[in-house]
Amino acid sequence: MxxxxxxxxxxxxxxxxxxxxxxxxxxxxxxxRERTLDKNYFDYVRLAALELICFEIRNKKLQGNVAELGVYKGKFARYINQYFSDRTLYLFDTFEGFHASDVKKEKKEGFSSGEQNFSDTSVEAVLKQMPSPNQ
Structure with a gap:
């Protein structure tokens, strides 16, 4: 309908x-757009939102660089890098995961139910994901 x-x-x-x-x-x-679906990344809604944001930024001829806060292994950052290959991409992450006291507090306050261990990554591993690593 x-x-x-x-x-x-x-x-x-x-x-x-x-x-x-x-x-x-x-x-x-x-x-x-021509698009090959990534069989290792299935968050269609997040990717579709990024595509629409990219469309609006280009359509309005907005200048500036792009960034992601909380990169983990770089799967989503790879798409930001791909869609904005003409801009510098800044990636912000501890690459060590959350401190144990923060995890404990998050669980106590009911904001988290898991261990939130995001330490199995590195800057080098993330950069290998990027189609334009020099941007």
Whole structure:
């Protein structure tokens, strides 16, 4: 049903909407991108959000660099690097995981239920993930 409503709105108002850079779609087909799905990273919603953000930034000709806070093994950072290959990518992480006292407090306060051990990574391992590691 939503697909039918989307098609109807696009049929009636498509030209006006596109002139104003408004897209109503049941997919990201309007981005006209070629994409190979990564069988090791299945967070489609997160990747789709990144693609839309990239589209908006490029469409509005916004300048600046990009960053990710909390990199872990660099799987998502790889996509940021790919979509913004013309910009410097800053990656912020301890690469050591959380301190034991912080994990204990998070569990006590009910903010976490796991050990949150993110220490099985390194700067070198993350850089190997990047399609443009010099950016």
């Amino acid at each position: 939503i697909k039918s409503i989307t098609k109807g709105i696009n049929l009636l108002f498509g030209d006006t909407l596109q002139k104003n850079k408004v897209f109503i779609s049941n997919s990201l087909e309007f981005l006209h």
